[in-house]
Amino acid sequence: MSTLADIPMRFSLPGLGRARGVVNAALGIGILLALWWGGGWVVANNDDLFAFADFAPAPTLTRLWEMIVTGEVVSMSGPSLMRVGLGLLYAAAIGVPVGITIGRMKRVNEVANMPFQFLRMISPLAWMPIAVMAFKTWDGAIIFLITMAAVWPILFSTAGGVRRIDPAWLKVARNLGANPIHMLFVVILPAIAVDVLSGIRLALGVAWVVLVPAEYLGVTSGLGYAINDARDTLDYAQLGAVVVVIGVIGFMLDWLCMMAIKKFNWLREDH
């Protein structure tokens, strides 16, 4: 007869308990830093590439620290955040109402589906020449490109959320004398809040990616401009530092969206 104690234990990592999330996140960042450092070491020791050695962690992080202390980080990311913020605002202002309409009205959805899918597949950057011609200011063109990138995830996510609304919720509201305004603000919008926010989270990811190449256009501020400028002046430590800043801000924005989704999610997993 074998008892439980006779069964050989398989090798396993020590249990981390509540620190697990933090430890694993630190582990991931550690691996990324090690790869970066290794890459920098290879570049520095290669005769053809050593000119780019400033990409390595040490020069990059030194430069980043300077940028933080002098406030340069704030002055370069401020305009970028402004542009992404406005682009997302316009995208939501278009995407949410249109999404609700195509989610509620089958006929409209059938008409709009083809053109929307067609437009969605066009790279936002392909609109660049048109944007430049259509808008008086560079800022206007950049915000237009971000809006074009961000509107689709918000629109489709909103429409999907509306389609998943329990029809009984609408019947109950109608039965209790709700008018269309009540229907929208008391039933539909709260019911789809999480879908809209998930759409905004996806849109933010795309918008943040589109931002940098969009800021190669004419403007003399923002993170994209800083990247372009660093390349032109061969300041690779600066270039590396801006890349880190872009990554960190993107991560933080995504985290904010995630927190908002958590706050507005009415579904209780434990029930």
Added chain:
Amino acid sequence: MIVTRLNETAADPAAIAPAERIVKPIRGSHVAIRALSHAYRRSDGLVLKDMDFEIQQGEVVALLGRSGCGKSTLLHMMAGLTLPSQGEVVINGNTLRAPSPKWVMMFQAPSLYPWMTVAQNAALGLRFSRRSDEIAQRVPEVLGLVDLASFADRNAQELSGGQQQRVALARSLAPSPEMLLLDEPFSALDAFTRRALQKDVRKIAKTLGLTLVIVTHDVGEAVRMADRVLVLEANPGRIAEDTQIALTEDERSGGSEPFQNEHSRLMGIYSDVADMSDVPTENDFAQL
């Protein structure tokens, strides 16, 4: 003055207090169904044909029939959620054309809004009819009436199925309706919870003087709750029998001889009307 208190043994004293308040009796709706026929589409056959009946103020009426006999459609029309293709529903002398919180329907699923608390759900009818100033007084009152006063601030999802259906009842009662229309609202609940709710809903309706219309295919439910039963025939739906249930409140809890007699009598009518010939009997199963 009528004091309502449903559950004398409620453990939480806070749960009792609001129920002790005085709830004003309401005058129930008078309903007249006039020459009503209905088809879902013009090309389809009639689901309901030549319906003509009246429901008196404060009466509890059960519409008993097999699924597909149009009883639920008829109830939707009495709520103003569906309009009949011919004929009319006249409530208190006026032809019904739109839903109103004066005649509220309750469905099989409680369909509470999961992003709201119990109290917010119960307040919906008042909110929709621009009577938000009454919420603070009325919501605790109706939650007390259904024995859920201590659950006011809980999320609707944290409640059991029976409790959720009680919240749906409170939600229907909050705008002080004249009539409740119940579309098999207890069929998803366990037998115990179902009996308790059947009893409570009848008691509330009688206390407040509400007209109550219950759609059901359960003969026991009809006998327990109704003063009068309309037995419906299917294809097309029409009234085959109109019969009174003569039982005292005590006899309605079941088990008594008068209850058994009424149950068998109604079961007999129902079997004849519903044409059970296509339903397999025990004999059919034995042959399998």
